[in-house]
Amino acid sequence: MSRLAARTGRIATSPTMMVTAAVDQLKRQGIAIVDLGAGEPDFPTPGPINAAARAAIDRDFTKYTPVAGTLDLRRAVARRYELDYGVRYQESQVIITAGGKQALFNTAMALFGPGDEVLLHTPGWPTLSEQVKLAEATPVFVRMRAEDGCTIAARPFLDALTPRTRGIVLNSPCNPTGAMISEGELTLLAQEAARRDIWIVIDLCYEKLIFAPVPHNLPRVLETHCPGLGVICGSASKAYAMTGWRCGWTIAPADVVAAESALQSHATSNVASITQAAALEALTGSQQPVAEMRDEYQRRRDAVHGWLTKDGYFSAELPPATFYLWLDVSRLLSAEGLRTSNDVARVLLDEVRVAVTPGEAFDAPGFVRISFAASLDILREGSDRLVAFARQRLTPPVVSR
Numbered sequence: 001m002s003r004l005a006a007r008t009g010r011i012a013t014s015p016t017m018m019v020t021a022a023v024d025q026l027k028r029q030g031i032a033i034v035d036l037g038a039g040e041p042d043f044p045t046p047g048p049i050n051a052a053a054r055a056a057i058d059r060d061f062t063k064y065t066p067v068a069g070t071l072d073l074r075r076a077v078a079r080r081y082e083l084d085y086g087v088r089y090q091e092s093q094v095i096i097t098a099g100g101k102q103a104l105f106n107t108a109m110a111l112f113g114p115g116d117e118v119l120l121h122t123p124g125w126p127t128l129s130e131q132v133k134l135a136e137a138t139p140v141f142v143r144m145r146a147e148d149g150c151t152i153a154a155r156p157f158l159d160a161l162t163p164r165t166r167g168i169v170l171n172s173p174c175n176p177t178g179a180m181i182s183e184g185e186l187t188l189l190a191q192e193a194a195r196r197d198i199w200i201v202i203d204l205c206y207e208k209l210i211f212a213p214v215p216h217n218l219p220r221v222l223e224t225h226c227p228g229l230g231v232i233c234g235s236a237s238k239a240y241a242m243t244g245w246r247c248g249w250t251i252a253p254a255d256v257v258a259a260e261s262a263l264q265s266h267a268t269s270n271v272a273s274i275t276q277a278a279a280l281e282a283l284t285g286s287q288q289p290v291a292e293m294r295d296e297y298q299r300r301r302d303a304v305h306g307w308l309t310k311d312g313y314f315s316a317e318l319p320p321a322t323f324y325l326w327l328d329v330s331r332l333l334s335a336e337g338l339r340t341s342n343d344v345a346r347v348l349l350d351e352v353r354v355a356v357t358p359g360e361a362f363d364a365p366g367f368v369r370i371s372f373a374a375s376l377d378i379l380r381e382g383s384d385r386l387v388a389f390a391r392q393r394l395t396p397p398v399v400s401r
């Protein structure tokens with residue numbers, strides 16, 4: 001019998017964190033790595049946000065706050081979404097959390113339980129399904145079509161619904177593919193959710209990193225078509241380059257927020273007061289840094305996509321959002337050689353010292369995730385090494401006679 005509670009055996013360590021750990025270990029040994037594995041912005045947190053945190057310390061804003069966050073910050077989140085999406089929320093519908101991760105965790109705990117099925121898309125971010133398992137519900141994976149760039153579509157979800165379905169969890173824009181769900185497709189899901197009285201949870205963590213001017217007003221679709229059944233989880237991490245500060249939020253019906261506050265009150269209490277002061281500045285201050293970072297990601301996306309695909313060894317859709325390129329490495333796979341993208345990622349790290357995240361981490365073998373949250377120089381170097389590696393592997397060696 002295990003010494004540990006059964007739930008610990010149901011979940012796996014975050015595979016994306018495992019890549020980070022392997023890279024850290026090599027770096028500690030003094031080995032230089034071209035790191036295309038990062039799941040976080042390489043930009044510093046914008047100056048005014050840092051200044052707001054310093055000012056918070058200087059005025060001794062260093063004590064407990066209400067569990068759900070300061071009133072100012074909850075209002076600022078509501079106001080941000082009103083400005084961005086034209087949808088109005090009360091502060092009772094907002095709770096501030098330790099990153100988007102805790103927002104999603106609280107939500108899974110508050111909404112799902114034993115016997116419930118929860119639909120999630122693959123490729124997808126592994127934490128979402130692990131959290132469903134921690135809530136003792138059953139994740140049901142719904143595969144999106146690689147031929148459509150893994151665009152999140154309604155039909156496969158509708159086909160997977162059963163009387164036990166309790167919720168649908170979507171991540172749009174999606175880590176690892178950068179794909180999104182359109183307003184029209186979400187409308188179909190929201191209408192069905194309203195008919196069946198099931199939840200729709202949307203992880204909007206990458207909402208500020210959309211390049212193409214496509215409509216993505218998902219909060220409005222939820223409000224219109226399944227009011228009372230939509231939950232939004234957001235985060236300051238990627239939008240404002242604030243991953244280390246740990247600030248996210250859930251926007252949900254007030255009873256859901258009250259339940260999440262009760263859970264959080266026994267787990268972590270409030271998010272650090274200083275972080276809350278910083279996030280208040282992030283949400284209410286100039287949004288110009290967000291636009292600048294997004295534009296830079298777009299330049300990098302175009303460059304790295306060109307470098308990696310031009311010789312035909314790899315293929316990839318141009319991602320409409322996020323800082324990830326979803327690279328098809330299937331040409332490198334064979335029964336005798338590299339059999340999986342895990343193998344590809346390992347050999348790339350061992351032989352050419354480039355870190356990428358294998359598709360298996362997102363339940364999608366045959367692909368690796370390339371992060372372009374890195375400078376153009378690093379991206380150029382990484383791309384060159386990947387292409388040289390593929391050229392060498394795929395060119396039959398010249399046999400001398």
Ligand SMILES: Cc1ncc(COP(=O)(O)O)c(C=O)c1O
Nearest residue numbers: 099100101125175205235237248
């Ligand atoms: C899809 C997705 N959602 C949520 C998060 C949570 O980020 P944080 O907890 O830093 O807000 C991440 C982080 O990588 C992510 O990729």
